[in-house]
Amino acid sequence: MSDVSVIGLGAMGSALARALLKSGLSVTVWNRSPAKAEALVAEGAIAATNVKDAVEASRLVIACLLVYDTVYEAFEPATDALAGRTFVNLTNGTPAQAREMAQWAAARGADYLDGGIMAVPPMIGQAEALILYSGARAAFEAHGKTLGALGAARYLGEDAGLAPLHDIALLTAMYGLFSGVTHAFALTGSEKGSAEQFLPMLTNWLGAVMTWLPDMARRIDSGDYRSNVVSNLEMQAAAFKNFIVASEGQGVSPELIAPMLQLIRKAVASGYGDADQASLVEMIRTMPPAETQRAAI
Template identity: 50%
Template sequence: MNIEPKQSDKQSPKQSVTVIGLGNLGQVLAEAFLKQGHRTTVWNRSPAKADSLVAKGAIRAATAAEAVAAGDLVIVCVLDYEAVREVLAPAADALAGRILINLTSGTPNPARELAAWATGHGAEYLDGAVYAVPQTIGTDEAFVLYSGSPAVFETYREQLNLLGSSTFVGTDAGLASVYDVALLSGMYGMFAGFFQAVALGDSAHIKATEITTLLVPWLNAAAAALPGFAQEIDSGDYTTETSNLDINTVGLANILSATRAQGVDVELLAPLHALFERQIEQGHGAASLSRAIESLRKTA
């Protein structure tokens, strides 16, 4: 498919944009394009959600098919991938020649399936993972990872950057979702440590705010070790003279023992200790802490 902007677009760089799905995020996505002068069409299954955008200059589409037909770029941001398919199915015939950008949160395989379905109907597809709260869309605080068509990403990078800093992570449409799940896993792991810390503090009548005041700078300092761990993991060289698995396994065992003595459950940290122990049982106690990844790697 030729995805060069149409001649009229070359004369004016303002592509027409459609935003389908007007929840909290969809609202600000549409506003970001409106603010930059793009002809912006909007559609939502609950039509009233378009009222405030129409008042700001957006065009309300009567149907999803009408919305798709109105935009060079069609951006979908709904609840899940099932909802994407439900919304777009009646508009399938209008997809030919369109650029479909899906910013709905999901998982890798549904992203790949949606990409195949969209391209099968003549559209070019990008899947995106948004890292922003709605109020930061369009600011330096927001960034979006994209996967799918590299030509689409390069052609429309300027428009995509209106939402946040854009990064292309690969041609596999599911890769943005893989990155998303990975980054969110790190976030939830941090939350797990936070909850464990607060629960332990609470057992000694220490307020959560007091623990957190000390915890945040400590976590920021500890995060500085991650790039070094990442280099070890990528190289496969886990040689260390400092933070090895033996030391950390003993330290974490002490933490678990003290936590239990305070009457606090250790279910959030115990699996990590078990991971360390598996590595030691395999004879890797002198290796870097980062070698724990080897007990998690996908097996052939």
């Protein structure tokens, strides 16, 4: 028997297995392409010849594969072996997929934890690597020490969908930031400005902007979008048009920033012209029609 089994040895799965080995645990590994296990075996891991053997080797089984469909596919020969074990799925997915997998695991007698990894592989095993978990509380408590070897473990609640929900919320915030930053670099670069020269000004500005987030959060929680407003949306709509015109004038495509102008205009048309930026959340709380959703992916 091993302390833990890791199924999936891509960039992330290998980093997880390596961190567990480094913390002194015995680790059994399995990957569809067996060659990826070789480096880990040299570091002390045991390579299982099939996924069923890998699952049977440990009470704690961690999966990190590409998408949820690949988890179902990979575990197909091992579903009977899951009973009585804790199954931790660190594959990126949606809250609905996590809830469905929690039921799938429960039907096979396993305790289920879903996880969201807020880190890239080189960060795994360090305190800076935040890993979100949700699902079976008792399983998290029983295996908290082992999971702590992967990074800072944060348990969010019994609903298995909570980890991917917060994972995706943090990632969408990151990609929103990257959109704006990419556009900003393109704009300054349109006059041959070096990105590295622009960087200190950019990071100072973003640091200042971060200090506005507590006020934004307070407004969203309270619904108070109209007291002490210093930058109302009507003003922002007028200024934002300049962002688009200026970008086009510099030969920079406004495709990353144009959706924000549409949203601000929608808010103004909906009566939020005198309101704070935080009120934009009211514009997206209602899901668009299913056709629009499908077109977006």
